[in-house]
Amino acid sequence: MxxxxxxxxxxxxxxxxxxxxxxxxxxxxxxxxxxxxxxxxxxxxxxxxxxxxxxxxxxxxxxxKHGRFGKAPKFTGLINQNGQPINSANLAGKVQVVSFLSPYGVHTTPVLVANLRNLYQDLAQSHLLGSKVVFVSYNLDPQHADPKALSQFMHDLADLGSNDSANWQFLTGSESTIGTIVAGRYGVHYHVLDDADKAEYVERMKKTGEYDYAKAINPLAQNAPKHQRIVSHNVVFLVSPNGDIRIRINQADAYPTSRLLYEIVSMLKLPGMDKGGN
Known part of the structure; x- marks a missing residue:
């Protein structure tokens, strides 16, 4: 047991x-x-x-793309968003941040301007704006967008007033002059959309949800004159103080502003860049 x-x-x-x-x-x-x-x-x-x-x-x-793409154009007879006459000599001796905009644009223009506006603020905080760097935009629709429209555009999209024009020049002139500068010197070719192309363009933007959004952030597009729209180009050039076109940036609306600032500061450090000249 x-x-x-x-x-x-x-x-x-x-x-x-x-x-x-x-x-x-x-x-x-x-x-x-x-x-x-x-x-x-x-x-x-x-x-x-x-x-x-x-x-x-x-x-x-x-x-x-880095290199030397020729000299920035010399010109007279253009006017800015305030209606003031501007020539290339007014821009000499500074880095130019060059863009090509359509004031009634509803695709790349509003987004590109928003990105450039961030760079504008960064340069102001770095005390380079105006003294060392100036923004230059060329009007791709001079037939329909006069200086008053350019001024309204800068106010609505870039939140800049007439006193800021010395730091950001939005230039317009005759179609032939603008064409010679934009296509002839910078190699940026733009065109007017016919009705069929415009319809296809709008439909493509609607499918991606960009059309209504872009119209909302560009108030000028709501009351744009009825004409065939010009497609703006999503490209920015950096021109050195001595007038050399040195840098081309594609897809510029998505390019980091920190990198843009780096490119500008690096350019200013190159030998002879403090001498200017065009």
Missing amino acids: SSDVQIGQGQRSYFWYAVWVGVFVGLLFGFAVSSLVSTVKYHDLREKTATQRERVVGMLPSQV
């Missing part, structure tokens, strides 16, 4: 020992599997993040 009790107690002890061992092994196995899954997910996330970073970093060089 006594031996039977001892055997029963021993069996129960073995049973509970086996249970605890099983629980411990199960927990250990579960932890190992969880760690393995976490490790796989971590490495997968690292690979995806690295790939995304490579894509972003890889985009930047493809957007920028």
